[in-house]
Amino acid sequence: MIRFCKTTLCLAVLSSFVATASHAADAPWVNAAVSAVNQEVIDLRHTIHQHPELGNLEFKTAALVAERLKASNIEVRTGVGKTGVVGVLKGGLPGPVVALRADMDALPVKEMTNLPFASQATSTRLGKSVPVMHACGHDTHTAMLLGAAKVLAEHRDQVRGTVVFLFQPAEEGAADVDEFQTDTLIGAQAMIRDGALDSPKVEAVFGVHVMAGYPTGHLFYKSGTVLNSSDSFRITVKGQQTHGSAPWSGVDPIVASQGIISGLQTLVSRRVDLTQGMGVISVGTINGGSAANIIPETVEMTGTIRTNNADIRDTILKKMPPLVNSIASAYETQANLLLVNNAPVTTNDPALTEAMIPALELAAPGKVERLPASLSPSEDFSYYARKVPGLFVFLGATPEGQDMSKAPNNHSPYFTADDATLATGVKAHVQFVLNYAGRGQRG
Incomplete structure (x- = not known):
């Protein structure tokens, strides 16, 4: 503004x-x-x-x-x-x-x-x-x-x-x-x-x-x-650890994380008025697991949000928490989102x-x-x-x-x-x- x-x-x-x-x-x-x-x-x-x-x-x-x-x-x-x-x-x-x-x-x-x-x-x-x-x-x-x-x-x-x-x-x-x-x-x-x-x-x-x-x-x-504005986020997705050969016996936070990452992009492409400016959401790190054949209990990802319009920024920051939580819930996982306003x-x-x-x-x-x-x-x-x-x-x-x-x-x-x-x-x-x-x- x-x-x-x-x-x-x-x-x-x-x-x-x-x-x-x-x-x-x-x-x-x-x-x-x-x-x-x-x-x-x-x-x-x-x-x-x-x-x-x-x-x-x-x-x-x-x-x-x-x-x-x-x-x-x-x-x-x-x-x-x-x-x-x-x-x-x-x-x-x-x-x-x-x-x-x-x-x-x-x-x-x-x-x-x-x-x-x-x-x-x-x-x-x-x-x-x-x-x-x-x-x-x-x-x-x-x-x-x-x-x-x-x-x-x-x-x-x-x-x-x-x-x-x-x-x-x-x-x-x-x-x-x-x-x-x-x-x-x-x-x-x-x-x-x-x-x-x-x-x-x-x-x-x-x-x-x-x-x-x-x-x-x-x-x-x-x-x-x-x-641009700058905001950081950290999302921790919690599932239930299990053997990779039997994913149905646990809850996979890695699959849930990819759903969240894909969903985040829709905040820009479908939820903000792009005639007013631009916005971008990028995930920079994703960490989870310790072995190829074990589905881990948690996955943590971090990223950045950049916009050149205060209203677009506000929209993303407001709509991001319910989106993340809803997607996590759909995969029967739990998500904890932390947003930090940098500038x-x-x-x-x-x-x-x-x-x-x-x-x-x-x-x-x-x-x-x-x-x-x-x-x-x-x-x-x-x-x-x-x-x-x-x-x-x-x-x-x-x-x-x-x-x-x-x-x-x-x-x-x-x-x-x-x-x-x-x-x-x-x-x-x-x-x-x-x-x-x-x-x-x-x-």
Whole structure:
């Protein structure tokens, strides 16, 4: 569902932004300032990439972030959302409060890139040793936002209002919390719980995400729905164990499970209004049994639900439990379904999006493109954008001379992000601040 500002004042301010969108706040010092910190940003990115940390374990990364922010005389709060860091920069001129967000966590992936700064790290995730890699570009996000923080701090006398820097843990999930542990908030939700948007009160939030398969230095945006929602499920099907040669003497949960998997697909094909958007239900794991000739007592399956429409999401989540239970009952088995809400649909505020197009053009002249459709991944940035108007954009990270279709995707062990794209990301953050505040002042 597309969200607009709830207050009359906010609507008026955003409307004035759109009305003045052709007059971008072009500060002549930005390009030189970004160039001056570019090598430092690249070096930071390499350091963070070489020493990745899993969600809720970003202790060294958080310490590095806090150290760099303090060096720029930015007020720092640590331990926000467990390992998150919040920086607050008060500009020299009166104006609004805006937030810039970067995620810090890495993934349990073994790096195969052969980069000179490739990760060799391992860590512990839910009691098991796993390799760790920045396979989604969060190292670049952290480095770019640190670069933007330094640029803005060095020119604070020309900054209107206050900038809140959100360095968030656990966007990919927490290494110390099972994904089906529903009583613990992580990532953006934990940051919001701990007041990341409240002290000072933020009125708009921005995020930049690098993407493989999109050309370096290009920025991509879309108004309204931009990323899918994400929900996880775990289904345990209980039958009665028996010998495989006499299935009639027990109750087969494996056969029941295949019926449930098939039935789940009808939620999308027969139960939701597909004229409103899309939905997909995928089962990723199925485990049961210990021998070829024994029908097991239980089968457990896990999967994901993705949609780009809030009503479609609600329909699936509402109709899934009775469907699963009814199919299980038809096979004389019992099913236990656990649903976990990971992230709602990520929605870019339409008025804010249109108002910030000039800022994007200043960050990447001639290299700004509107996405024709929303993208399939999900992001917990969506929680910030439910609290205040938000804009989440994508930064190409594959050199233009390469075949974009062959670039390893985000989350691949071969994923790489071009260092040459970092300066554009730094500029985007800086221009969001300058243009939002500049338009608010003129409005």
